[in-house]
Amino acid sequence: MRSEPTAALRHRIVEAPAGRLHLVEQGRGPLILLLHGFPESWYSWRHQLPALAAAGYRAVAMDVRGYGRSSRPSATEAYRMLDLVEDNVAVVRALGEESAMVVGHDWGSNIAAASALLHPGVFRAVGLLSVPYAPPGGPRPTDVFGRIGGPQQEFYVSYFQQPGRAEAEIEPDVRGWLAGFYAALSADTMPAEGEPDPHFLAPGGRMRDRFPTGPLPAWLSEEDLDVYAGEFERTGLTGALNRYRTMDRDWEDLAPYRGAPITQPAVFIGGALDASTTWMADAIEAHRTTLPALSASHVLDGCGHWIQQERPEEVNSLLTEWLATLQD
Structure with a gap:
């Protein structure tokens, strides 16, 4: 073309x-x-x-x-x-x-x-x-995700299900949480093999407890992070998290x-x-x-x-x- x-x-x-x-x-x-x-x-x-x-x-x-x-x-x-x-x-x-x-x-x-x-x-x-x-x-999605991790860990998708729960962790420090989440899943900053997996939470813990605390990933500048953080500080995270909270409804709708x-x-x-x-x-x-x-x-x-x-x-x-x- x-x-x-x-x-x-x-x-x-x-x-x-x-x-x-x-x-x-x-x-x-x-x-x-x-x-x-x-x-x-x-x-x-x-x-x-x-x-x-x-x-x-x-x-x-x-x-x-x-x-x-x-x-x-x-x-x-x-x-x-x-x-x-x-x-x-x-x-x-x-x-x-x-x-x-x-x-x-x-x-x-x-x-x-x-x-x-x-x-x-x-x-x-x-x-x-x-x-x-x-x-x-x-199978029903929440049943599947509820079994992942076993009794000693909670999978992040299950953690996102209850309205307000993840918001209480994220929204007091949106920028810091986003920086950690982006770093946790980036090739150059993700936890090394054998370190705790950030997709899971310890009982009573938070996702950010397993996020990296070092520099930002190479693809993410401070200015880029400002753009993302500014949007979520303005809107909150509920709209974004609601995508996870309708997975069972999707399973029914798309049957x-x-x-x-x-x-x-x-x-x-x-x-x-x-x-x-x-x-x-x-x-x-x-x-x-x-x-x-x-x-x-x-x-x-x-x-x-x-x-x-x-x-x-x-x-x-x-x-x-x-x-x-x-x-x-």
Whole structure:
């Protein structure tokens, strides 16, 4: 595809089922919707927006409902997957398009996959970063997560379930908590093998008790951390955490799609040091049947969870190469 001069970032608000959604747009051409994960914002795509725009695409990163400048419904059930998918459809329509490619990271990967599964006519290709596709089905999620770790530890997803509990830990020092959480899952600052795993809590403990206390990871400047912290200090963490609190509802809502593959063109990019990649290795192996139109799975050596920020040039190259095959 022919490259054009990169335009400036454009911020805009569109109407959606969430109420209002904040978007950041750059470039012209085929539409690519970029979906962030926890605890991030549109800003996590700051390296991809100019690269995709320069490659000839209309790249749009959004604040998912509950984050940043987007609306934050008060009801926990307002964060179910079906509603987030309809937000994405509304964004495509608000931008005057009939279809788009969708790329997501972390929770955004799950939302991107569900969008492609439920609306194949709207989302014609899907890119998944860090979290592979696992079709709906299996046991109830909270039952699964409740068994992880055993009686001596609590898995962080279970810790996030009770409204207000994680907020009480995070919100008195948002910046410090975010710095520790980002460092805990970054390749250059994560705990060494054999040290306590920050995905788990000791009985009566806090997540931050197992976070690294050294320097920030190389990908995260003080200014970058200020951006993330400033947003969550303003909004609080409840909207973001409610995504975890609707997992059982999602399991019920998506029951009709149990075991369903995503048949659109797809790509997966993960980090070799990311727990999402290693714990879900079976899901990556199953992509040959769950993502039958998968172009490739890329696992980047020496990379942690924040993949598009830790290794932006590699991710940009892999995404633009994949997107070029779709246009061909």
